[in-house]
Every structure is written in C-alpha cells, then in structure tokens.
Amino acid sequence: xxxxxxxxxxxxxxxxxxxxxxxxxxxxxxxxxxxxxxxxxxxxxxxxxxxxxxxxxxxxxxxxxxxxxxxxxxxxxxxxxxxxxxxxxxxxxxxxxxxxxxxxxxxxxxxxxxxxxxxxxxxxxxxxxxxxxxxxxxxxxxxxxxxxxxxxxxxxxxxxxxxxxxxxxxxxxxxxxxxxxxxxxxxxxxxxxxxxxxxxxxxxxxxxxxxxxxxxxxxxxxxxxxxxxxxxxxxxxxxxxxxxxxxxxxxxxxxxxxxxxxxxxxxxxxxxxxxxxxxxxxxxxxxxxxxxxxxxxxxxxxxxxxxxxxxxxxxxxxxxxxxxxxxxxxxxxxxxxxxxxxxxxxxxxxxxxxxxxxxxxxxxx
Amino acid sequence: xxxxxxxxxxxxxxxxxxxxxxxxxxxxxxxxxxxxxxxxxxxxxxxxxxxxxxxxxxxxxxxxxxxxxxxxxxxxxxxxxxxxxxxxxxxxxxxxxxxxxxxxxxxxxxxxxxxxxxxxxxxxxxxxxxxxxxxxxxxxxxxxxxxxxxxxxxxxxxxxxxxxxxxxxxxxxxxxxxxxxxxxxxxxxxxxxxxxxxxxxxxxxxxxxxxxxxxxxxxx
Numbered sequence: 001x002x003x004x005x006x007x008x009x010x011x012x013x014x015x016x017x018x019x020x021x022x023x024x025x026x027x028x029x030x031x032x033x034x035x036x037x038x039x040x041x042x043x044x045x046x047x048x049x050x051x052x053x054x055x056x057x058x059x060x061x062x063x064x065x066x067x068x069x070x071x072x073x074x075x076x077x078x079x080x081x082x083x084x085x086x087x088x089x090x091x092x093x094x095x096x097x098x099x100x101x102x103x104x105x106x107x108x109x110x111x112x113x114x115x116x117x118x119x120x121x122x123x124x125x126x127x128x129x130x131x132x133x134x135x136x137x138x139x140x141x142x143x144x145x146x147x148x149x150x151x152x153x154x155x156x157x158x159x160x161x162x163x164x165x166x167x168x169x170x171x172x173x174x175x176x177x178x179x180x181x182x183x184x185x186x187x188x189x190x191x192x193x194x195x196x197x198x199x200x201x202x203x204x205x206x207x208x209x210x211x212x213x214x215x216x217x218x219x220x221x222x223x224x225x226x227x228x229x230x231x232x233x234x235x236x237x238x239x240x241x242x243x244x245x246x247x248x249x250x251x252x253x254x255x256x257x258x259x260x261x262x263x264x265x266x267x268x269x270x271x272x273x274x275x276x277x278x279x280x281x282x283x284x285x286x287x288x289x290x291x292x293x294x295x296x297x298x299x300x301x302x303x304x305x306x307x308x309x310x311x312x313x314x315x316x317x318x319x320x321x322x323x324x325x326x327x328x329x330x331x332x333x334x335x336x337x338x339x340x341x342x343x344x345x346x347x348x349x350x351x352x353x354x355x356x357x358x359x360x361x362x363x364x365x
Numbered sequence: 366x367x368x369x370x371x372x373x374x375x376x377x378x379x380x381x382x383x384x385x386x387x388x389x390x391x392x393x394x395x396x397x398x399x400x401x402x403x404x405x406x407x408x409x410x411x412x413x414x415x416x417x418x419x420x421x422x423x424x425x426x427x428x429x430x431x432x433x434x435x436x437x438x439x440x441x442x443x444x445x446x447x448x449x450x451x452x453x454x455x456x457x458x459x460x461x462x463x464x465x466x467x468x469x470x471x472x473x474x475x476x477x478x479x480x481x482x483x484x485x486x487x488x489x490x491x492x493x494x495x496x497x498x499x500x501x502x503x504x505x506x507x508x509x510x511x512x513x514x515x516x517x518x519x520x521x522x523x524x525x526x527x528x529x530x531x532x533x534x535x536x537x538x539x540x541x542x543x544x545x546x547x548x549x550x551x552x553x554x555x556x557x558x559x560x561x562x563x564x565x566x567x568x569x570x571x572x573x574x575x576x577x578x579x580x581x582x583x584x585x
Contacts, residue, residue: 012494012523014378021496041377048497182378184523187496 004053008188015178016041018149019083019109021187022156024049027197028107029078030056032069036088037121038176039111043083063088067095071104075219077202079160083109085176087117089127089134096169097135101221103236104203105163105170109156112175114345123176124345125266128321131173132295138233140240142170142247143295145265146178149185157190157197164198166243173294175317177267177347244296252305254280254287259364260357261287261309261336263302265294265322268348272315275353284361291325299329306334310364313357315341315348367400367453370482372461372473373518374511375490376498380520384490384554385462386420387576393424398457402449403429404472405464416579428452445475453478469510486515488551491542493521493535504542516551517543519567527555529562536567 004024013021019042023031031050033043047057056078060066063084073080084092089110099106112127114120133139142162144155155172163170190197203219223229251269254261254276264272269290276288289305291298306312312330316322323340330338341348341356371388373381382405389401401420417427428448452459453476461479463472470487473479489508491498498504508514521535532555543550552574553567560575567573 009496009499010494010523010526011496011499012378012492013496017378044377182524184494184526 003189005187005189008186008192010184010186012182012184013149014041014180014182015149015152015174016111016180017045018152018185019156019172019174020045020049022153023081023107023160024053024055025153025187025190026157026160027079028055028081028160030058030070030073030080032058032060032066032073032080032082034060034063034066034084034088036063036085038113038123038179039083039085039109041179042109042111063091064094067092068098070106071095071099071102074104074106074200075203076205077200079164079200081107081109081160083111085111086113086115086119086121086127089130093130093135096141097137098221099169100135100137100140100236102219103167104219105167107156107159107163108169108171110171110173111179112173120345121176122345123317123347125175125268125317126319126321126344128173128265128294128316128318129324131171132297132325138237139295140168140236141295142166142168142243143173143293144171144249145173145292145294147265147267147269147290149178149183152178153185153187157195161195161198162243162247164200166239166247168240168243173266175267240296247293248296248298248301249292250298250301251290251292252288252301255285256287257285257308258287259285259310260361261289261306261312262353262357263289263291263312263314263322263326264316264348265291268315268317271348271350272353274350275357278350278354279357279361284357286357286361294325297325297329302326302329303333306330306336309334309336311336311360312338313341313353313360314338315343315353315356317343317346317348319344367455367459367482368457369484369486370453370459370461370473370476370479371486371488372404372463372470372479373488373490374463374470374514375465376495376507377465379490379492379495379498380522380554381464381490382462383576383578383580384518384520384574385460386416386579387554387574389425389458389460390420390423391574392458392460398426398455399424400426400428400452400455400457400459402452402459402461402476403427403446404449404461404475406445406468406472407464407466419579426455449475450477452476453482470512470514480513485513486551487511487513488516488518489514490518490520491535491539493519493538494523494531499538501538501542501545504539505545508542508546514546514548516549517546518551519553519571521553522555522559527559529559532559532563533568536569536571540569540571
C-alpha cells in the first residue's frame with residue numbers, strides 16, 4: 001500500500017477532511033456511506049482520495065444498509081468504516097446492535113446535528129445518549145468524544161485499533177462544528193510514530209482447509225431461549241468491563257477541593273476549559289473535568305474529581321444527556337448540587353459558562 | 366450594467382468566501398459600488414447569510430438569503446436567490462463567492478451575462494497548506510476544473526499559526542503554477558498582522574491584500 005502520508009505535515013482543513021485522512025492513515029480499506037449533512041465531506045474526500053490508495057467506497061440506499069454493508073465488509077476481512085449524523089444515526093442503531101451482538105468490529109464517525117428528527121443540519125451534542133447507549137442492547141460500545149482536529153486524527157487511529165482489538169463497535173463522536181470548522185492539524189503516518197496498526201482477518205468465507213480442523217464459525221445474533229442469551233451477554237459484558245479498564249480516558253485539572261467543578265465533553269469542553277482558565281486567573285477556586293471516553297464513562301475519575309467539590313456545573317448542547325451520565329456516576333458519592341447549563345442544539349461560549357459559573361460561585365461565597 | 370466581475374473559485378475551504386468578502390469591502394473602501402453574490406450551490410447561504418446585515422451596514426449590496434427566509438438550510442432543497450440571476454443589471458463591481466462543487470466556472474452561467482462581461486476575472490484561491498493543493502502539480506489539477514480562469518490567488522495560511530515565511534513559501538509555489546498556466550498571480554491575501562510585515566508585496570512581487578476575518582463569526 002502506498003504511504004498515505006510521506007512526511008508529517010501541518011495542514012489547514014475541516015474536521016470532515018481530517019476524518020477521511022485519518023481513516024486512510026489508519027489503513028481503512030472500505031467506507032460504506034449514505035449522505036447526510038454535516039458529514040458529507042467525509043465521503044467527498046474519501047472518494048477523491050480512495051482510488052489513489054486503492055481503497056473502496058460504496059454508497060448504499062440508506063443508512064440501515066450502509067451500516068449492515070460495513071459489517072459485511074468487516075466479515076469479509078476488510079477494515080471498514082461508516083459515518084453518519086442525526087436521523088442517520090438513529091437508523092444505524094440496527095446494524096450497530098448487530099455488531100454488539102455478534103462482536104463485529106467497526107468504526108463509526110458521528111457528526112452530531114440538531115435533533116430530534118431532521119431538526120437542524122448544523123450542530124448539537126444530542127446524539128450522546130444514542131451513540132453511547134442506543135439500540136436494543138446494553139451499550140457494549142467504545143465511544144470517543146473529540147474536541148479538536150488533532151484529536152479526531154489521533155483518536156480515529158486509536159478507534160480502528162481498539163475496535164479490532166476488543167471487538168466492540170467503536171465511535172468517534174464529533175459534531176457539525178467540528179466537521180466544518182477549520183484549524184491546523186498534523187497529519188502523520190502512524191508507523192512513523194511507532195503506532196502499530198491492528199490487522200484484520202476474514203470472519204466468514206474461509207475454506208475448511210483454512211479452518212484447520214476447527215469448528216465451523218457461527219456468528220449468532222439470535223438465540224433460542226433466555227438463558228442462552230443471558231450467558232452470551234454476560235460474557236460480552238465481562239469482555240467490555242475488561243476493555244473499559246484499559247481504554248478509559250479523561251482530562252482533569254484544577255483544585256482537589258474546588259468551589260465549582262466544571263464538566264463538559266467534545267467541542268463544548270473547549271469553551272469550558274477557556275472559562276476554567278479565566279476563572280482561575282480571576283482567583284476562583286475551580287476545577288475542570290472532561291470525559292474523553294463517554295463509553296466507558298470515567299466513573300472512578302469523576303468520583304475522585306467531585307469527591308470534595310462543593311458544586312458541579314455540567315455544560316452541554318443537549319438537554320441532560322451528559323448530565324445523566326454524570327449523575328449516574330456520582331450517585332451516592334456526593335451531596336454537592338449538580339447544575340446543568342443545557343442548550344440543546346445551541347453553541348456554548350466561554351462567556352456564557354463564565355457568567356453561569358460566577359453566579360454559582362457567588363452562592364458559596 | 367455591472368462594469369467588472371470578479372469570481373472567487375477553488376477547492377473546499379480554500380478561503381474563497383473570506384477573500385470575496387474582504388475584496389468586496391476593499392473595493393467599497395475605494396468608493397466603488399459593490400454587489401456581493403452568494404453562488405454556493407452545495408450549501409447555499411452557509412457563508413454569507415449570517416453576515417448579510419453586517420456587510421450591508423458597511424455599504425455593500427449583498428445578494429444572499431436572510432436567515433429568516435431560509436427553511437431547513439438545504440435539508441428541504443434550496444434555491445439560488447432570484448436576484449442573483451439579474452445581478453449584472455446593477456452598477457459598479459460584482460464580486461461572486463462561488464462555492465465548491467463539480468460545476469466549476471459554469472456556475473457563473475446562473476448570473477445572466479456575467480461570463481460575457483468584458484472585464485471578467487475568475488480567480489482560483491489556493492491555500493498550499495491544504496493537501497489537495499499543496500504542490501504545483503496538484504494546483505494544476507485543481508485549475509483544470511475551472512474554465513474560464515484568469516488568475517490565481519495565494520491564500521496560503523495555517524489560521525492562527527500563520528507566519529510570513531509560510532505565506533512566502535506559498536507565494537512561490539503558486540507563482541510556479543501560475544507560470545505553467547500562463548496566468549497572473551493576482552494577489553496574496555493575508556491576515557492584517559501578517560500583511561503588515563510584508564510591505565505591500567510578496568516575495569514574487571505580487572500585491573498583498575490585507576484581510577480581516579469575517580467568516581469566524583459566520584459560524585454560529
């Protein structure tokens with residue numbers, strides 16, 4: 001395979017383009033897709049670049065089949081991925097549930113837009129719950145929430161490796177702002193940074209010779225009785241718990257006994273971090289927590305960060321999707337009030353966070 | 366009848382809209398009558414819509430939908446603003462922000478009479494830090510998509526990380542490509558703080574156009 005990136009280069013591009021380049025650099029062989037704003041440029045750039053690097057693409061008739069086609073590609077032994085947003089993400093829950101049940105590795109890039117339904121083509125963080133816990137399963141997924149183009153590139157490579165390593169559907173959760181905004185990013189060849197890319201193998205279609213006396217492989221997503229399902233699921237959950245310990249990531253800064261702990265994920269964490277720095281330099285006793293993996297959620301780390309805080313402020317461009325995850329993590333661990341700065345579908349600025357924070361900080365005097 | 370037409374074309378995210386807005390304002394500063402037209406067919410109104418009022422306040426005529434007039438922002442289909450069709454009936458300068466897409470310069474057919482204007486300039490905006498236009502060969506590939514094409518613009522930058530050295534390196538690459546195409550490099554647009562350090566001309570002797578960022582606020 002021709003080297004995708006010959007030498008590290010600092011480039012100015014949009015988030016969607018970074019996804020396409022990252023997938024190439026990570027050795028992705030096939031993209032299956034269906035158009036939906038704001039992720040279309042992922043397809044546009046992938047299809048422009050793919051022929052040069054002998055990768056493939058198929059546009060299907062809708063997101064349901066794009067998702068299932070992705071799983072088919074994986075089962076045929078190809079490193080495959082998909083991208084979607086909004087109502088497309090809702091449709092994807094069927095194939096994603098199948099991937100969870102049959103332990104088929106695949107990577108999805110989600111560029112959140114306003115919801116529910118068609119809503120806006122622009123932005124939100126309203127697919128957090130859906131991406132983490134959607135479908136009719138137990139949410140056995142790996143979800144990264146990025147906040148910069150560099151992270152999109154870095155975590156895309158990680159996502160491909162971890163998907164094939166742990167065999168759970170894996171997500172890079174972005175949004176319409178990250179998809180369209182422009183900033184500098186360093187593109188690199190993972191090998192040149194000592195990152196080994198996980199290989200793939202055929203899940204189906206191997207000859208009896210290849211099976212080498214092993215039992216025929218049968219990937220089941222359907223069971224006859226409750227006990228069969230239970231046994232299988234509990235095994236998956238045990239595998240997921242084991243993965244969780246190894247992949248969980250977060251960022252935490254500031255005082256260990258803060259008057260206010262600010263919590264946010266994804267692009268909103270940029271505004272919240274700026275607010276945290278502003279408040280810190282103004283002499284306030286504050287701290288900042290950002291889950292990077294939303295699934296597994298950094299429960300233990302958040303419990304430590306919130307252990308001795310006086311109150312929390314959770315900021316998100318949704319109506320409580322991150323807040324629920326925070327509350328769930330801290331149940332029984334803190335009596336500190338947990339406030340939400342909840343703006344479904346709206347951007348959140350540093351100024352707004354500072355304004356809210358100052359009001360809350362005034363309460364503890 | 367419009368006397369001069371300038372259309373900014375190029376790759377996705379090359380900086381076409383930012384350059385078009387700044388150019389329109391610069392012409393206005395020179396006392397010209399200027400009309401700025403949104404010709405983005407892929408995401409119509411994505412760029413100019415939020416800026417319309419602000420730019421009109423600065424003396425430009427802007428042909429673009431207002432936010433309140435749009436519905437679903439492309440989700441439910443989109444129309445070009447009807448005034449774009451007859452934009453050539455205005456006076457003075459016409460500046461066209463031509464979105465990316467497969468039609469190249471042919472988009473200008475939608476503005477009746479634009480392509481027949483005796484003073485027509487279709488300019489390719491190039492940022493050499495973008496992988497698809499980072500070398501002479503790649504720029505020549507990109508240029509093939511636009512016919513007619515009258516010049517190139519060196520819009521090489523890395524956002525907040527831009528340095529004069531970077532802009533000058535871009536100028537050199539764009540100049541070589543322009544020479545191959547037998548076309549002039551019209552200018553090197555650059556952020557004001559960078560332009561200040563360049564004394565009016567880039568290292569290839571082409572004029573520097575100082576830019577102010579407008580599209581950042583257009584995001585929301």
